[in-house]
Amino acid sequence: MSNSTKQDHRGILYVKRVVCSDWDSKWQEIDRENDDGIDGIINLRRGQKQTSAITLVQVKCGPGYRADTKSRPNHIIVRVGKKYIKNHLPRWNIHTCPVLMIYVDPSRNLKEPEAWWTDLKSPESYTRDNEHIIILPKNQKFGPHSKGDFFKLCGPKVNYTQLPDLKFTSDELKQGSFSRSIKENARSYYNDWRNGTSQDRTNPDLGEIIINRVGWRHITRKDRLSLAVSQSFQLLPVAARIIQEVTPAKTLRSWEGEMVEQETIFYDLLCLDAQIYFPHRQPTVVRVVLRRRRAFSDATETSTSHIWFYSVFELHKKN
Numbered sequence: 001m002s003n004s005t006k007q008d009h010r011g012i013l014y015v016k017r018v019v020c021s022d023w024d025s026k027w028q029e030i031d032r033e034n035d036d037g038i039d040g041i042i043n044l045r046r047g048q049k050q051t052s053a054i055t056l057v058q059v060k061c062g063p064g065y066r067a068d069t070k071s072r073p074n075h076i077i078v079r080v081g082k083k084y085i086k087n088h089l090p091r092w093n094i095h096t097c098p099v100l101m102i103y104v105d106p107s108r109n110l111k112e113p114e115a116w117w118t119d120l121k122s123p124e125s126y127t128r129d130n131e132h133i134i135i136l137p138k139n140q141k142f143g144p145h146s147k148g149d150f151f152k153l154c155g156p157k158v159n160y161t162q163l164p165d166l167k168f169t170s171d172e173l174k175q176g177s178f179s180r181s182i183k184e185n186a187r188s189y190y191n192d193w194r195n196g197t198s199q200d201r202t203n204p205d206l207g208e209i210i211i212n213r214v215g216w217r218h219i220t221r222k223d224r225l226s227l228a229v230s231q232s233f234q235l236l237p238v239a240a241r242i243i244q245e246v247t248p249a250k251t252l253r254s255w256e257g258e259m260v261e262q263e264t265i266f267y268d269l270l271c272l273d274a275q276i277y278f279p280h281r282q283p284t285v286v287r288v289v290l291r292r293r294r295a296f297s298d299a300t301e302t303s304t305s306h307i308w309f310y311s312v313f314e315l316h317k318k319n
Helices: 003-022 082-093 144-154 182-195 213-219 226-234 236-245
Strands: 026-029 040-046 049-061 075-079 099-105 114-119 133-137 165-167 250-260 263-277 284-297 302-317
Touching: 003 026, 003 040, 003 049, 003 099, 003 114, 003 144, 040 144, 049 082, 049 144, 075 099, 099 133, 114 133, 114 144, 165 236, 182 213, 182 226, 182 236, 213 226, 213 302, 226 236, 226 302, 236 263, 236 284, 236 302, 263 302
Parallel strands: 049 099, 165 263
Antiparallel strands: 026 040, 040 049, 075 133, 099 114, 250 263, 263 284, 284 302
8 A cells, every 4th residue: 555545545544534523424435446436425413413414525635735834825736646637527527515625734743733725616615836736724723513504405306496596698608709718708708798788787775786806807817727717708608697687595604704884794605596497418517606895893883895897707517
């Protein structure tokens, strides 16, 4: 058994201990000969009751994988290799439940190691400038306390009959001219969307959504894979229609910001999901992410809210 295999086995034992002992849930290990990029399955329980919440997990363990850099001080950097990601990402993406990487580092404490997790199906876990690494946010610690985070990832059980169906024609998806690049066409579409009528960017529940540099910068940031950026470019017409038609929005994450001039600032990431039917390929579930800023004034007991378009991407394909 190689040293890396021994280390990964040690990491799996730690994950199993947390899941079974601290979470009172079930861990099912996958035989290494048949793992196909998945080391185990977590079946989450609430108390003594089994739930439908399931996550698939890939475990990496040991300092040999870790390569933190000054350019990403808020992330754990895990080196797995460009070929590894290229081979396994399609396998991870076909699953309808969350697929996570848990990185375990026993360097400081062998019995109680540090560990972090990330969503392997999220473009946020990869970078375009270093395609051989996976990045894990340092604030996503894995341990006895993180069971709730895993439940949130699973969310309500996906039922495709409850997602709105949106059908598109080739003309509706067309952006600009064939003589221009995908990025040039996307930029032109984005500017037209931004400067068009408010009706083109108004949601029935949330009201008018702001289309500006916030979304464009997030989609085109340098640490995204080029494939993910191109996908978002092509889905901009889909995002526009989802914003106009899909309700209700779900909350992905909330956090409290600073105090500004006697106002308390709160931020949310919201999402709108829809099942999209394209004319020449398989249906897919597309997610639009919105960023909301809410300001509450204790003095006047009033609040204001602004919502920006933040991102669009395919959640997963429907078989």
